[in-house]
Amino acid sequence: MTQTTQQEHLNVTYLGLFANLGMAVAKITGGWLLYSQTLKADGVHSLADSITDLTAMVVLFLDSSNFSLDISGTQIKTESIGAVIIGSIVLMGGVLLGKEAITLTPTSSKSVNPHAMWFSVLSVLVKEILYRKTMKVARKNKSPALAASAAHHRLDSFSSALSLVSIVAGSLYPNSRVVDMACTGIVSALVIKEGMEVIFASGRDIINAEPKHAKVD
Ligand SMILES: [Zn+2]
Helix, strand or coil: CCHHHHHHHHHHHHHHHHHHHHHHHHHHHHHHHCCCHHHHHHHHHHHHHHHHHHHHHHHHHHHHCCCEEEECCEEEEHHHHHHHHHHHHHHHHHHHHHHHHHHCCCCCCCCCCHHHHHHHHHHHHHHHHHHHHHHHHHHHHCCHHHHHHHHHHHHHHHHHHHHHHHHHHHHHCCCCCHHHHHHHHHHHHHHHHHHHHHHHHHHHHHHCCCECCCCCC
16 A cells, blocks of 8 residues: 555545444434433444544554454455454444343333434534545555445444434324334344445455465575
8 A cells, every 4th residue: 555545545534434423423312302202213333433443543553554364374464354344343333222222111211212313413514524535545446445434434324314303203103113013124134234345355355365375495
């Protein structure tokens, strides 16, 4: 990876990290103040995304020092290992969200404040911008890890759109939790699918890694 390419990857990852952290704080606070369980859950999702971004940055730093693991004479790229770690975190996030969908209980007797929807709308917009910016760099530099990260932003955008649906339904029908549970269930299934795709794709890279001493003397 050239220095310019690496700087571009770092810049777009920094942007994702700060956006995710900001949105996590905003959505958890907003969900708490406006009585939206889904918005809070979406905020926790953004917090998990921040961890993913941090992992991606650690991988970039390791890559810049040309770090690679040597397992039985086969050099494995840190980018593939990083992608497996990121995929596992995403997968765990999906499982936790799924668990939440099954065990979802109203924590407040107060119905959701419709203004919670503005947090979801803003989140969809921010995530769409992040998707476009990240995909542009991924295509330019042909980076599968960055493309996976962009696809994740798209998935997050859909996740926030579902939280919007849930907030609207919650304010129209304050006594029903069905939409809440269904939306959280769909989001968790998508997050699990995304995590597994990342793990399988990079797992294939690791299995097909070139042996270090390919030439027979
Ligand atoms: Zn996510």
